[in-house]
Amino acid sequence: MSGEEGAVATETPLAALGETMDLMTALQLVLKKSLAHGGLARGLHEGAKVIEKHAAQLCVLAEDCDQPDYVKLVKGLCADHNVNLLTVPSAKTLGEWAGLCKIDSEGKARKVVGCSCVVVKDFGEETEGLHVVQQHIKSH
Template sequence: MRSRFMTQDAVAAPAPATVEVPADAAAKGTLTMEEALAIVLRKSLASDGLVRGAKESIKALDRKDAELCVLCEGTEEAGIVSLVEALCSEHKIPLVKVQDPKKLGEMAGLCKIDREGNPRKVVGASVVVIRQWGEESVARTTILEQLNN
């Protein structure tokens, strides 16, 4: 039970997982795809524009309510991979593939953060869909440029 006399420090939630990005890389626009994806997913999660999980992601893709889809190639269910690929190609939604489901889950915020800022109890994610980008950033333009090439 919480007391109403608790300080703000005692109630504050831990900060979301951070990805170490060199300051000069962000300024020059030389982010790797993984770094840019982590930044965009974090900003999208903060603006309530991120859909996580296969069932909800497939619903968003079917409704054409998606800006970008991130799919893990290491998903155990082959039906999910083929369905997501088909929906993305049918509705012309950009698709980015990653290898590790744990890394995708960590980037999408499906983990606990300890006091030192390290992710703990990471849950793997098979599909993540961005419905809203959040704010404009160098990471977003990096992803869009790489998708267009």
């Protein structure tokens, strides 16, 4: 019972702020919800399969990816299959958001594995973060 109350208390301050969240915070929230609902493909191989099946709704690529062929392939697949593409500055950050890390007892991420590409096939549930990301995609 007390574990459920703690989970509710951590989500309430974010909603109570009333401020519009920035794109990176919104994207982090969308990726976490998608991961929780099993709708996240992480890495080039999984991501390419989802895009090829026309099941992808959003693709996120790390800007610091040092393999130009990798970047060219992901951008080409997204363009061919009309998948929206967003970029984030760091592969480590994207890996943490995609759940490729261990969470210690203090709630901090440890042993984060970098991830250059993440594809969302199911957003999970409607959140404010999802609306922010969708508005950004429509405007760009």
